[in-house]
Amino acid sequence: MSASAPVRAGGRMTPRSPRGPRRRGRALAGGVLLLVGALLLPLSLAAIWARAELTETDGYVAAVAPLAGNAAVQEAVVDDVTDAVMAHVRLDGLLKAVPRAERPAVRRHFTRGIRQFVEKQVRQVVTGRGFRAVWNGVHRTAHRTLDGRLAASGRSPVTLDLTPVVERVKRQLSQNGMGLDLLRRVPRAGVEIVLLKAPDVPRIRAVYEVVRTGALLLPPAAALCLTGGLLLARRRRRALVWAGLGCATAAGLLAAALALVRSRTLDALPAMVSRPAAGAYADALTGPLRTGVWLVIGAGTLTAALAAAGPPTVRALRARRSAARARS
Numbered sequence: 001m002s003a004s005a006p007v008r009a010g011g012r013m014t015p016r017s018p019r020g021p022r023r024r025g026r027a028l029a030g031g032v033l034l035l036v037g038a039l040l041l042p043l044s045l046a047a048i049w050a051r052a053e054l055t056e057t058d059g060y061v062a063a064v065a066p067l068a069g070n071a072a073v074q075e076a077v078v079d080d081v082t083d084a085v086m087a088h089v090r091l092d093g094l095l096k097a098v099p100r101a102e103r104p105a106v107r108r109h110f111t112r113g114i115r116q117f118v119e120k121q122v123r124q125v126v127t128g129r130g131f132r133a134v135w136n137g138v139h140r141t142a143h144r145t146l147d148g149r150l151a152a153s154g155r156s157p158v159t160l161d162l163t164p165v166v167e168r169v170k171r172q173l174s175q176n177g178m179g180l181d182l183l184r185r186v187p188r189a190g191v192e193i194v195l196l197k198a199p200d201v202p203r204i205r206a207v208y209e210v211v212r213t214g215a216l217l218l219p220p221a222a223a224l225c226l227t228g229g230l231l232l233a234r235r236r237r238r239a240l241v242w243a244g245l246g247c248a249t250a251a252g253l254l255a256a257a258l259a260l261v262r263s264r265t266l267d268a269l270p271a272m273v274s275r276p277a278a279g280a281y282a283d284a285l286t287g288p289l290r291t292g293v294w295l296v297i298g299a300g301t302l303t304a305a306l307a308a309a310g311p312p313t314v315r316a317l318r319a320r321r322s323a324a325r326a327r328s
Contacts, residue, residue, distance in 0.1 A: 248300030
């Protein structure tokens with residue numbers, strides 16, 4: 001007998017209903033949509049965060065502003081500025097009167113003393129009250145430069161110009177009446193940290209375009225998939241439980257990926273880069289994303305728990321009533 005043949009029921013021939021395969025297909029489509037929506041939700045968070053970090057200067061400055069008071073970041077700035085200043089210190093004129101055999105020892109002695117003096121002055125500026133404004137201005141300029149490089153063509157590098165810190169040190173020395181001439185020899189644009197090398201600009205620009213598109217398309221796609229999956233599901237409450245657990249699990253995987261990328265990135269940094277300072281930067285920049293991820297985990301888990309503990313379905317109520325009548 002074929003699948004479409006009539007089936008005898010109560011002595012009469014009745015055709016087999018095609019609603020069974022349709023329901024199974026609808027349930028399968030709903031499950032696929034829920035799975036896709038759960039996977040797209042954390043990706044949407046990552047795309048929105050990346051777009052905000054790359055395009056919104058005010059948001060970026062607000063994220064890194066607290067780092068002005070971070071001890072590890074302050075120490076890294078002091079080292080970078082001091083190294084840049086010391087690169088322009090020339091002691092050849094002072095060593096002319098010193099015998100040639102004694103010049104290496106005298107040079108080391110003078111260099112150590114000058115470095116200690118410069119480092120002290122720079123640290124006073126970096127730990128002073130006015131450093132936060134300088135810090136925010138430096139990063140605002142750097143972010144606008146980054147945004148311009150990514151929006152336009154070309155391969156110019158992106159740098160963090162710390163020269164305003166040197167200018168503040170110069171002003172402090174002049175106010176203290178210390179006639180130290182070595183800071184005047186530092187070029188106006190001579191204290192810079194390369195954030196993005198010229199060969200890397202095209203690759204980051206391509207990522208930038210993908211992020212911009214993803215931030216616009218992924219959130220509505222995730223919402224549509226989750227909504228469509230719930231509408232197609234035969235058992236809505238069970239579907240809501242699985243949707244909540246799926247979103248929470250996908251967000252948890254994103255949190256684990258963020259931790260892994262942070263660890264690998266810090267391990268790959270050159271020895272001259274301060275690991276505590278770089279870690280503080282990473283935590284400050286990814287703070288909004290990590291907050292969003294944990295909100296999704298909490299919301300998904302809570303949704304699944306409430307759906308699982310929700311009121312009984314109509315079918316369960318009918319079963320309970322039938323059982324009660326049978327007992328009576």
